[in-house]
Amino acid sequence: MSKQEQVGATAPLTGTVLAVQANFYQVQLQGEQRKSAEQLLCTRRSRLKKLGQQVMVGDQVIVEEPDWLGKRGAIANILPRHSQLSRPPIANVNQILLMFALAEPKLDPQQLTRFLVTAEQTHLPIILCFNKRDLTSYTTQRAWRDHMKQWGYDPILISLQTGVGLKALERPLRQSTTVISGLSGVGKSSLINHFIPDINLRVGQVSERWGQGRHTTRHIELFELTSGGFLADTPGFNQPSLETILPTQLGHCFPEIRQRLSQSQCQFKDCQHIDEPNCAVRGDWERYPYYLNLLAEVTEEHAKRQMMAASEARTKRKSGKRGQVQDEPKLETKRYRRPSRRQLQQNLQNIDFEHLEHLSS
Ligand SMILES: Nc1nc2c(ncn2[C@@H]2O[C@H](COP(=O)(O)OP(=O)(O)O)[C@@H](O)[C@H]2O)c(=O)[nH]1
Ligand SMILES: [Mg+2]
Ligand SMILES: [Zn+2]
Incomplete structure (x- = not known):
């Protein structure tokens, strides 16, 4: 033929x-x-x-x-593609399954917040899942459930050891492409093994399935669910990255802030919710201090990136390659210096809106 x-x-x-x-x-x-x-x-x-x-x-x-x-x-x-993640690089993801353990490793609200913010940044729906129910008391489980409600999340509590709670996870995974994210040791491989019995991922291992040597730890693979849909483990992507988040986007990554802004407005459109007058967000809610900490961090990261980009552009122009001369902002100093608070504030006012890699929400 x-x-x-x-x-x-x-x-x-x-x-x-x-x-x-x-x-x-x-x-x-x-x-x-x-x-x-x-x-x-x-x-x-x-x-x-x-x-x-x-x-x-x-x-x-x-x-x-x-x-x-x-x-x-x-x-x-x-x-x-209807969506595109860069960390890990996967197309057409429908949702993120953020997995934490109620114990071993200890559930740390600040670390959980970093993961949540990173996941929120994609604009994809988040399924929050707490594993290792078997290691905690009913009182602890209830406390965490209530705690998460205050943050704006409704977690699914499971134990892969005893199988309790797993039915509740099955339905949202069906017919969807789900990326699993979470710290090492929380039970991600155990979860994939449960839902896709014939693949036998090695539990308690950093590099999955294929062993070390043949593949890097960043090998990304989709596994097909028998009920339809795909699961992706994310070996090598267990550290949340706030690198690409813009200071102006951070607030949208907190359900508490979204909720407050849906009820009333800040006086200033570009309010960062720090110390501006008539701010609708600043207040006595649990994660507000986390928001401020992360805001300082992403603001500094963003300023660094802008300075590096400007510095790179200058070097390129100097060497005269490609003959592309553009109006890049001039740097006062040649070497990189940690930006001052004032510089950071100025940078805040000059933020250019990069497009999220996610193409639609
Ligand atoms: N007690 C308990 N241990 C669990 C549970 N789920 C997984 N583990 C254990 O936690 C460890 C890490 O699991 P693994 O699936 O490799 O986590 P990963 O690093 O997120 O892929 C292994 O020793 C598992 O046996 C659970 O529900 N309860
Ligand atoms: Mg694993
Ligand atoms: Zn505000």
């Missing part, structure tokens, strides 16, 4: 990219097309390469030239 006949005979083959390694893509085929093979190991058509189109884990793709015996194929097209 010629190539033309193979391609032309049936509807285009579509599938989901489960894993990416070097220039190979593991693609899970959809629906009826699975009868010939469940998965194909694919290359990427040179046309995509020329267009600079990267194939990501989670991408929906059109596959051509299937070789059913060798289980090979070629990715000819990437369908439009």
Whole structure:
């Protein structure tokens, strides 16, 4: 059979990219097309390469030239993404499952807040899940549940050891692509093992499934749920990154702030809720001090990035490569210095709105 006949005979083959390694893509085929093979190991058509189109884990793709015996194929097209995360790099994620343990490791509200803020930053829905119920008393469990309600979350409490609470998790995972995030040791691998019994991720290991050496600890892979949908563990991404968050966006990452702003407004549109007059957010709520701490941190990070970018632009212009001369802000000092509070305040006023990588919410 010629190539033309193979391609032309049936509807285009579509599938989901489960894993990416070097220039190979593991693609899970959809629906009826699975009868010939469940998965194909694919290359990427040179046309995509020329267009600079990267194939990501989670991408929906059109596959051509299937070789059913060798289980090979070629990715000819990437369908439009509805979301795109950069840390970890996964496309078409529907939600984030943020997993913490009620004990071992100890549940720390400040650390939990960092993870929550990082997750909120994506604008994706968050499922908050507390594992290791078996290690705590009913009173402790209730206290955490009430505590989270005050923050604006409704956690699902489970134990992967005893199986209690797992039914409540099943429904939201169905038919969705879910990224699991959380500290090491909270039970992420145990959870994937529970929902996808035949994969046997090694519990208590940092680098998953394939062992060390063959894959980096950042190997990202989607696992298909029997009820439909996909789960992604995130080895190597266990530290929340506030690097890309803008000071002006931070407030939106707190449900308490969103709720306050839905009821009344601050006098100033660009209120940072620090010490401005007639602020609707400043007040006696639990995480307000966390907000202020994180605001100071992201403001400093943002100022650093702006200074570095300006410095890079200056170096480029000096060397005269590419002849692109743009009006970049001039730096007063050549070497990087820690910005003063006043500089930080000024930077706050000059924030340019970078677009979130997430394409729609
Ligand atoms: N007591 C208890 N231990 C658990 C539970 N879930 C997982 N563990 C243990 O916690 C440790 C870390 O689990 P793992 O799934 O590797 O966590 P990960 O690092 O987040 O992938 C292992 O020793 C598990 O056996 C639970 O519900 N209760
Ligand atoms: Mg693990
Ligand atoms: Zn305010």
